[in-house]
Amino acid sequence: MNDKTPHAILEDPEFKELARQKNKVSLILTITELVLYFGFIGLIAYNKPFLARKIAEGSATTIGIPIAVGVIILSWILTGIYIFWANSVYDEKVKRIKKRFGG
Amino acid sequence: MPTQAPQTVIGTLNPIAILCFLLFVVATLGITYWAAKKTKTASQFYAAGGGITGFQNGLALAGDYMSAASFLGIAGLVSTKGYDGLIYSVGWLVGWPIVMFLISEPLRNLGKFTFSDVVAFRLKQKPIKTAAAIGSLVTVLFYLTAQMVGAGTLIKLMFGLPYESALFLVGGLMIAYVLFGGMLATTWVQIIKAVLLLGGATLLVILTLNHADIDWSYGKLFQMASDKYGSSFLEPGGLVSDPLDAFSLGLALMFGTAGLPHILMRFYTVPDAREARKSVFYATGFIGYFYILTVTIGFGAVVLVGKNVIMDIDKGGNMAAMVLAENLGGSLLLGFLAAVAFATILAVVAGLTLAGASALSHDLYVGVFRSGRANEKEEMKVAKAATIGLGITAVLLGLLFKGQNVAFMVGLAFAVAASANFPALLLSIVWKRFTTAGAVTSIFTGMIVAVTLIMLSPTVYEDVMQSAPKKELVAANEKVTGIEKALKAADITPELKASKEAELTIAKAEVVTKKAAVKPAPFKMKNPGVFSMGLAFLMGILVSLMKREKTAEDMFESEKVRTYIGIGAEGSSKH
Numbered sequence: 001m002n003d004k005t006p007h008a009i010l011e012d013p014e015f016k017e018l019a020r021q022k023n024k025v026s027l028i029l030t031i032t033e034l035v036l037y038f039g040f041i042g043l044i045a046y047n048k049p050f051l052a053r054k055i056a057e058g059s060a061t062t063i064g065i066p067i068a069v070g071v072i073i074l075s076w077i078l079t080g081i082y083i084f085w086a087n088s089v090y091d092e093k094v095k096r097i098k099k100r101f102g103g
Numbered sequence: 104m105p106t107q108a109p110q111t112v113i114g115t116l117n118p119i120a121i122l123c124f125l126l127f128v129v130a131t132l133g134i135t136y137w138a139a140k141k142t143k144t145a146s147q148f149y150a151a152g153g154g155i156t157g158f159q160n161g162l163a164l165a166g167d168y169m170s171a172a173s174f175l176g177i178a179g180l181v182s183t184k185g186y187d188g189l190i191y192s193v194g195w196l197v198g199w200p201i202v203m204f205l206i207s208e209p210l211r212n213l214g215k216f217t218f219s220d221v222v223a224f225r226l227k228q229k230p231i232k233t234a235a236a237i238g239s240l241v242t243v244l245f246y247l248t249a250q251m252v253g254a255g256t257l258i259k260l261m262f263g264l265p266y267e268s269a270l271f272l273v274g275g276l277m278i279a280y281v282l283f284g285g286m287l288a289t290t291w292v293q294i295i296k297a298v299l300l301l302g303g304a305t306l307l308v309i310l311t312l313n314h315a316d317i318d319w320s321y322g323k324l325f326q327m328a329s330d331k332y333g334s335s336f337l338e339p340g341g342l343v344s345d346p347l348d349a350f351s352l353g354l355a356l357m358f359g360t361a362g363l364p365h366i367l368m369r370f371y372t373v374p375d376a377r378e379a380r381k382s383v384f385y386a387t388g389f390i391g392y393f394y395i396l397t398v399t400i401g402f403g404a405v406v407l408v409g410k411n412v413i414m415d416i417d418k419g420g421n422m423a424a425m426v427l428a429e430n431l432g433g434s435l436l437l438g439f440l441a442a443v444a445f446a447t448i449l450a451v452v453a454g455l456t457l458a459g460a461s462a463l464s465h466d467l468y469v470g471v472f473r474s475g476r477a478n479e480k481e482e483m484k485v486a487k488a489a490t491i492g493l494g495i496t497a498v499l500l501g502l503l504f505k506g507q508n509v510a511f512m513v514g515l516a517f518a519v520a521a522s523a524n525f526p527a528l529l530l531s532i533v534w535k536r537f538t539t540a541g542a543v544t545s546i547f548t549g550m551i552v553a554v555t556l557i558m559l560s561p562t563v564y565e566d567v568m569q570s571a572p573k574k575e576l577v578a579a580n581e582k583v584t585g586i587e588k589a590l591k592a593a594d595i596t597p598e599l600k601a602s603k604e605a606e607l608t609i610a611k612a613e614v615v616t617k618k619a620a621v622k623p624a625p626f627k628m629k630n631p632g633v634f635s636m637g638l639a640f641l642m643g644i645l646v647s648l649m650k651r652e653k654t655a656e657d658m659f660e661s662e663k664v665r666t667y668i669g670i671g672a673e674g675s676s677k678h
Binding site: 006007009010015018019022026029030033034036037038040041042044045046048051052059060061062064065068069071072073075076078079080082083086087091094097098 | 190193194196204321326328329330334337339342346349353383384391395661663665670
């Protein structure tokens with residue numbers, strides 16, 4: 001690899017596609033996480049009675065409890081989705097590009 | 104109302120706690136001795152030579168993040184406020200996915216030891232490193248002060264050890280870890296502590312669920328809580344009253360995590376971006392699991408022990424987990440968990456000290472003062488001096504703020520991290536037109552706005568700076584509410600009603616007098632995040648658009664290749 005390599009890589013269609021795809025995945029997952037959390041905060045701010053509902057007749061547990069725990073678990077699952085995509089798709093493409101440019 | 108002293112050994116010297124703690128100290132000092140032999144270069148000192156695996160770093164990140172304040176504090180919040188405590192625990196977790204999606208890989212690929220390396224990658228070194236180092240130091244110092252004051256207070260509560268001795272002990276040990284063992288020792292201290300904390304909390308939850316009355320049913324646990332404290336205990340309460348304030352707090356928690364220097368620094372301890380992202384996955388899992396445990400512990404404590412007992416020992420409920428441990432496992436479990444909490448404090452302050460020391464030595468001394476031309480030996484010398492200096496500063500801050508309410512400082516650390524550090528870091532990674540002037544303006548805007556607004560907020564302006572009159576005002580308000588409640592009772596007699604109404608008039612007049620004694624905070628919100636972070640982004644963008652920086656734009660191209668595929672980054676932490 002020499003000093004010109006970065007420019008050659010930048011012009012490479014596969015690299016361009018890789019960067020675009022990476023940005024898209026990061027953006028979609030970030031927005032999902034934002035919606036998830038601020039949706040929860042929104043419920044607390046504007047619809048407390050909904051969160052105070054009981055999950056079943058005669059139960060003391062409110063809907064708010066599984067929802068809060070759900071936000072924690074879903075956040076973790078989102079990181080899992082990213083890892084899965086990055087390990088199986090992204091890393092493979094990076095490897096191919098590096099190989100082509102002798103990196 | 105006289106209360107009976109609770110049957111507890113909390114606050115007395117517990118031989119098991121001391122034994123467990125001594126074992127931890129011996130083990131960690133042993134590790135430090137081993138690590139010291141492997142810590143000769145700057146890369147080893149700041150980044151453990153890049154030889155930590157993703158799984159190990161995941162545990163260490165979790166260790167850095169799960170402070171004693173969150174373990175004891177969230178359990179306490181749940182046991183005193185119910186559902187509102189759960190809302191907080193969710194907020195502390197949601198920043199991690201953001202760290203993974205936006206920050207972890209570019210950070211690893213572009214930087215060397217600190218996040219300032221990334222911001223300065225294609226901008227002018229000196230102004231950026233100065234600004235970013237100040238942002239790091241301010242964050243670290245606020246966080247460190249909160250931890251040190253918390254440490255002294257907690258250790259006093261748990262072991263009965265005097266506040267000052269506790270601070271000297273914590274300060275001395277943390278300096279030893281960082282000074283001799285650098286990042287390698289600090290990482291292993293974090294890993295051991297994370298395993299102990301997760302193990303201890305798991306054990307406590309197993310014992311709670313195994314209790315005959317709960318019998319492995321969360322339904323029963325919540326039923327008991329609802330029977331004892333009313334159904335409102337399981338509903339959102341007064342924590343989120345102003346939506347904008349809640350949104351603002353959410354922003355600071357979410358993006359603050361992605362701007363904490365001691366967390367960001369950990370991404371240089373792994374060999375590449377792949378391991379960096381893996382470590383966030385593990386860390387998020389461990390931290391999420393930990394918060395679910397902590398919430399269970401809070402409910403367990405309030406159901407099995409009771410709110411009164413918990414609040415008798417500490418009004419904020421901070422001893423809820425400890426009270427539960429004693430109730431379920433006697434002084435043996437209490438001793439073990441007290442030692443774990445102590446170890447937790449030590450590990451967190453060690454991580455913070457290392458982050459502060461690298462801002463001083465790597466960013467300020469080498470990057471600015473010596474224009475990047477210092478040799479290895481010189482940099483190490485300065486890093487070690489900075490460690491000692493910061494350790495002493497931490498102890499002094501702990502002494503200075505003794506007995507003060509410093510809980511707001513953690514919020515402040517997150518607000519500064521989200522407003523000063525995060526916007527500049529993100530813009531430098533994603534935006535080609537970002538300039539040196541834009542970055543410096545963004546960092547200082549975020550920092551100054553966050554600090555100023557918190558100082559002018561009710562939390563500091565009223566509760567901290569005017570604590571005595573404010574307490575009287577709160578008490579007067581509570582009295583009015585109490586009388587109004589009594590007046591609403593259905594079976595009230597006309598005579599009683601008349602006398603209560605007379606009382607109410609006096610109480611209301613009292614509120615007016617007390618209110619006049621408290622100067623109202625100029626800024627009404629408790630959390631400045633929405634303004635400080637918003638302005639930091641806005642100023643960073645506006646100033647960058649005003650004047651182009653050709654060299655920075657040109658370098659964005661090579662930065663891009665490095666950001667996405669890591670070419671040129673492999674050896675960044677090895678020399």
